[in-house]
Amino acid sequence: MQAEGRPSGLVQGTLHMLILKTLALEPMHGYGIGVRLEQISKGVFQVNAGSLFPALRRLERDGLIGGAWRVTENNRRARYYSLTPRGRAKLKRETRDWEVQTSAIARILGASPGEV
Amino acid sequence: MARLTRLIGGLAALFRRRRIERELDEELRAYLDACIAERMRAGMSQANAVRAARVRMGSLEAVKDYTRDAGWETTAESVGLDTRYALRTLLGSPRFAGVAILMLAIGIGANVAIFTLVDSVLMRALPYRDPGRLVDIDDIYQGRPSGVGQEEFLDWVAQADLFEGLALTDFDATLIRPPGQGDAERIVGQRVSDGFFTVLGARPLHGRAFLPGEDLPGRANVVVLSHALWRRAFGGDPKIVGASITLGDTPHEVVGVMPASFFWVYSMGAAYWRPLGYGSSGRSQHQYAAVGRLKPGVSLEAAQTQMDVLARRGEERYPDAKGWSIRVKPLGHFARAEARTPVLALASAVGLVLLIACANVATLMTVRMVSRSKELAMRAALGATRGRLVRQLLVESALLASMGGGLGVILAVWMLGSVVALLGAGLGLPPSVSLDGRALGFSVALTALTTVLFGLVPAWRTTRLDLVRAFKSSGAGATIDATQQRFLKRVVVAEVALATVLLIAAALLTTSLAQLLSRDLGFSREQILTFHLQPRAAGGAAQRRSGFFDELIERLNVLPGVEAAAATGSLPMSGQYSGSGFEIEGRPSPAEWRRQSAQYCLVTPGYFETMRIGVLRGRGFARGEPTPVVAISDGLARLHWSGEDPVGRRIRGRGSDTWVTIVGVVSDTRYGGPTREPNPTIYVPHGSAAISSMFVAVRLEPGMDSLFPTIRGVIREMDSSAVVTRVAMMDELAVRSVAVQRLFAVLLAAFAAFAVALAVTGIYGVIASSVQQRKQEMGIRLALGAEMAQVRNMVLWQGVRASLLGVGIGIALALGLTRFIASYLFGVTARDPLVFTLTPLLVGAMALVSVWLPARRASRVDPAVALRAE
Numbered sequence: 001m002q003a004e005g006r007p008s009g010l011v012q013g014t015l016h017m018l019i020l021k022t023l024a025l026e027p028m029h030g031y032g033i034g035v036r037l038e039q040i041s042k043g044v045f046q047v048n049a050g051s052l053f054p055a056l057r058r059l060e061r062d063g064l065i066g067g068a069w070r071v072t073e074n075n076r077r078a079r080y081y082s083l084t085p086r087g088r089a090k091l092k093r094e095t096r097d098w099e100v101q102t103s104a105i106a107r108i109l110g111a112s113p114g115e116v
Numbered sequence: 117m118a119r120l121t122r123l124i125g126g127l128a129a130l131f132r133r134r135r136i137e138r139e140l141d142e143e144l145r146a147y148l149d150a151c152i153a154e155r156m157r158a159g160m161s162q163a164n165a166v167r168a169a170r171v172r173m174g175s176l177e178a179v180k181d182y183t184r185d186a187g188w189e190t191t192a193e194s195v196g197l198d199t200r201y202a203l204r205t206l207l208g209s210p211r212f213a214g215v216a217i218l219m220l221a222i223g224i225g226a227n228v229a230i231f232t233l234v235d236s237v238l239m240r241a242l243p244y245r246d247p248g249r250l251v252d253i254d255d256i257y258q259g260r261p262s263g264v265g266q267e268e269f270l271d272w273v274a275q276a277d278l279f280e281g282l283a284l285t286d287f288d289a290t291l292i293r294p295p296g297q298g299d300a301e302r303i304v305g306q307r308v309s310d311g312f313f314t315v316l317g318a319r320p321l322h323g324r325a326f327l328p329g330e331d332l333p334g335r336a337n338v339v340v341l342s343h344a345l346w347r348r349a350f351g352g353d354p355k356i357v358g359a360s361i362t363l364g365d366t367p368h369e370v371v372g373v374m375p376a377s378f379f380w381v382y383s384m385g386a387a388y389w390r391p392l393g394y395g396s397s398g399r400s401q402h403q404y405a406a407v408g409r410l411k412p413g414v415s416l417e418a419a420q421t422q423m424d425v426l427a428r429r430g431e432e433r434y435p436d437a438k439g440w441s442i443r444v445k446p447l448g449h450f451a452r453a454e455a456r457t458p459v460l461a462l463a464s465a466v467g468l469v470l471l472i473a474c475a476n477v478a479t480l481m482t483v484r485m486v487s488r489s490k491e492l493a494m495r496a497a498l499g500a501t502r503g504r505l506v507r508q509l510l511v512e513s514a515l516l517a518s519m520g521g522g523l524g525v526i527l528a529v530w531m532l533g534s535v536v537a538l539l540g541a542g543l544g545l546p547p548s549v550s551l552d553g554r555a556l557g558f559s560v561a562l563t564a565l566t567t568v569l570f571g572l573v574p575a576w577r578t579t580r581l582d583l584v585r586a587f588k589s590s591g592a593g594a595t596i597d598a599t600q601q602r603f604l605k606r607v608v609v610a611e612v613a614l615a616t617v618l619l620i621a622a623a624l625l626t627t628s629l630a631q632l633l634s635r636d637l638g639f640s641r642e643q644i645l646t647f648h649l650q651p652r653a654a655g656g657a658a659q660r661r662s663g664f665f666d667e668l669i670e671r672l673n674v675l676p677g678v679e680a681a682a683a684t685g686s687l688p689m690s691g692q693y694s695g696s697g698f699e700i701e702g703r704p705s706p707a708e709w710r711r712q713s714a715q716y717c718l719v720t721p722g723y724f725e726t727m728r729i730g731v732l733r734g735r736g737f738a739r740g741e742p743t744p745v746v747a748i749s750d751g752l753a754r755l756h757w758s759g760e761d762p763v764g765r766r767i768r769g770r771g772s773d774t775w776v777t778i779v780g781v782v783s784d785t786r787y788g789g790p791t792r793e794p795n796p797t798i799y800v801p802h803g804s805a806a807i808s809s810m811f812v813a814v815r816l817e818p819g820m821d822s823l824f825p826t827i828r829g830v831i832r833e834m835d836s837s838a839v840v841t842r843v844a845m846m847d848e849l850a851v852r853s854v855a856v857q858r859l860f861a862v863l864l865a866a867f868a869a870f871a872v873a874l875a876v877t878g879i880y881g882v883i884a885s886s887v888q889q890r891k892q893e894m895g896i897r898l899a900l901g902a903e904m905a906q907v908r909n910m911v912l913w914q915g916v917r918a919s920l921l922g923v924g925i926g927i928a929l930a931l932g933l934t935r936f937i938a939s940y941l942f943g944v945t946a947r948d949p950l951v952f953t954l955t956p957l958l959v960g961a962m963a964l965v966s967v968w969l970p971a972r973r974a975s976r977v978d979p980a981v982a983l984r985a986e
Binding site for chain 2: 029
């Protein structure tokens with residue numbers, strides 16, 4: 001009951017990174033972030049509210065993103081999140097780590113028997 | 117950094133909870149709206165779009181919950197709730213809470229008090245700059261530390277270049293007449309060489325330390341006061357620096373006042389320091405204590421090697437220095453070695469007491485939690501996880517422990533106060549022992565530890581719930597199952613074992629104390645009034661001084677109520693001691709005077725009669741002995757004239773040219789008090805040597821205890837400015853001389869009594885709860901024809917078995933442990949059979965009584981009531 005809708009540890013860490021990445025382009029509100037993630041990943045990541053909002057709350061707590069109330073395109077109030085300088089630095093670091101890791105994993109997975 | 121932001125964010129959230137909730141609401145609504153709007157844009161009807169968005173979103177409350185949980189503050193909040201709930205439950209059962217808190221308070225309080233002692237006596241660094249470089253330097257003769265000589269010290273100062281500085285100290289005592297207070301007071305201090313404070317790196321609070329060369333003879337009289345004396349006698353007035361005060365008969369200029377934290381390890385209670393003023397004591401006089409500060413980087417071994425060279429050089433140059441060596445060791449707390457055993461033993465004892473208290477509270481908790489099993493089951497059924505239940509129960513334990521800890525600290529302050537007051541300087545405590553931050557930290561740690569000790573196990577066990585069973589059992593159905601009953605019994609066995617160990621240790625120490633107090637001192641201590649007297653007429657001729665005391669004794673002797681009176685240069689247990697070497701006529705003298713030396717005791721003729729020291733051979737002293745004579749103690753006679761009669765032989769003081777005849781042998785006295793062995797002593801009749809002040813011993817007739825004012829009057833008549841100090845009854849002195857042993861025994865006995873009381877209530881509680889639980893079974897047994905006695909014995913046996921097991925384990929433990937206090941035992945061995953028999957019997961008997969009550973109740977169960985209860 002509890003596990004439903006809650007991301008696992010691995011996905012949670014990844015989710016944080018993905019949110020930061022999304023916000024690197026422009027400030028966005030919660031719903032926008034979810035939609036954007038779905039679009040970019042071509043529907044691979046479906047982020048529901050139960051994971052998105054805790055993630056946003058944590059990122060904000062850690063000072064990686066900041067939130068501000070603004071008016072949306074269709075004239076409603078919504079909380080727009082944007083990257084803080086710390087968040088930007090963190091994203092840069094994480095992206096680099098991620099690339100190093102994934103390329104390493106890719107090399108291992110792609111290695112032919114002779115190479116190992 | 118991230119942790120800090122999280123902390124601040126959490127705190128902010130706690131304070132702005134409402135706003136944050138509102139914002140979360142609004143944000144989620146915006147999310148939902150956007151969701152709906154998008155679906156409507158895609159062509160859904162509004163109703164469908166709303167439904168689809170709701171499905172997508174899931175439970176709004178769940179989302180909120182997850183989001184709230186993202187920070188730590190919600191956990192804190194629920195702990196807050198738990199605390200409030202726990203407080204309510206505890207208030208609901210004040211008897212349980214009161215008993216538990218009191219047990220923990222005594223346990224924690226005793227531990228904090230003893231911790232403070234351990235900390236300040238055994239662990240705290242000495243109050244000197246860079247104490248690691250300070251060393252104690254002592255002369256060793258025949259394997260024993262024997263004190264340093266003046267000339268020797270000056271040689272070191274000139275030749276030992278591995279030291280940054282060296283200092284010499286000596287015991288000193290004087291009289292002071294604080295302004296505005298009538299009677300002179302005797303104070304103990306130190307005579308020190310000029311570099312003393314510099315070597316230690318201790319700065320005065322006011323004024324200055326001694327100047328170089330100020331310790332040479334013939335300089336102006338100056339003195340540095342201790343903080344305590346400054347406050348007590350001069351009201352803490354900083355203007356005292358530069359003023360003149362009178363010590364003894366001589367005016368001294370006060371040049372400095374030391375801070376309260378300063379003490380000198382070899383004389384904790386020193387009230388003042390004055391320059392040494394080297395006399396001409398000769399090379400053979402070894403009586404000083406030396407301290408040195410090593411140059412940076414110099415090892416102890418290097419310093420030792422250098423001092424070895426100096427010792428050999430001394431041996432070559434001076435015949436007196438033959439056989440002497442020098443030892444360098446790190447400067448330690450003088451009291452550390454002495455106080456180590458009692459303090460550590462007390463620390464272990466209070467540790468055990470706390471363990472027992474925890475065990476007892478744990479059994480109480482278990483019984484209590486079992487009766488709450490339905491409540492716990494209900495919470496579990498409503499979705500509380502086991503971790504959540506354990507947390508709630510632990511919060512309850514923590515609350516109990518904190519209250520116990522708080523009360524314990526108050527108790528600790530009180531206990532520490534009485535310990536320090538009782539001990540005086542006996543244990544060599546630094547003057548400023550008090551509860552400080554470290555002790556408070558310790559008590560907090562202890563509180564946390566006790567929470568875990570008594571809370572975790574019961575919480576863990578009782579939350580292993582079988583929901584179905586918990587709900588099925590009806591009515592009074594709170595029952596302790598077999599495993600819990602076994603657990604409780606084990607706890608009780610452990611409690612009894614620990615209590616037995618403590619009680620055995622306490623019994624050994626108490627027996628030893630009783631032995632000490634009744635030990636034959638070689639004189640009769642009852643009804644003897646003693647005081648120290650310094651006539652102002654002093655300074656006149658030796659004859660005149662001797663005349664003063666002779667006249668005084670004569671006048672006291674005829675006073676109604678006085679049986680006998682005498683004066684002496686050194687009274688037993690006065691701490692005054694003067695030893696010296698002697699030569700025996702017709703025998704070669706050993707090169708080293710210590711090999712043939714004795715304590716010298718100057719006495720007026722009636723001394724042996726007054727003190728009731730038996731004359732074994734020959735005679736005592738008569739008034740106005742025509743020729744110089746002495747009497748010797750039995751121990752000295754055995755040492756040098758074994759098998760011969762020393763009466764009639766002649767001896768003389770080392771370096772003296774007059775032979776004196778031994779006229780009598782008297783029985784040995786324990787000069788240092790009950791804990792010491794008798795010193796070989798030479799008694800010299802007063803008159804043949806001059807002395808400016810003496811102790812007076814007056815044997816009073818029974819019932820004449822209040823004669824002192826009359827005696828005081830007689831003295832005033834003879835010399836209106838005579839100084840009388842240290843007025844005490846001899847038996848009081850004897851009791852005071854075993855203060856450390858007494859405190860040790862009293863404290864341990866108190867802790868042991870508390871431990872036994874805890875253990876006995878523990879047994880009672882466990883057996884009573886088991887009887888309660890088996891009521892029905894008892895009822896059936898009785899209904900089926902069991903005798904009341906049978907049922908009673910069954911329960912009785914249950915408790916007795918647990919107690920016997922505990923007592924047995926306790927005896928085994930004690931057999932292994934009591935040897936650690938063996939050095940504090942007098943007249944009783946660490947495995948004294950009597951103590952090891954009677955003490956366990958006592959514990960067993962008390963356990964039996966505590967089992968008897970529930971057992972009797974069990975046998976009185978009315979079968980009809982018991983059977984109907986279910």
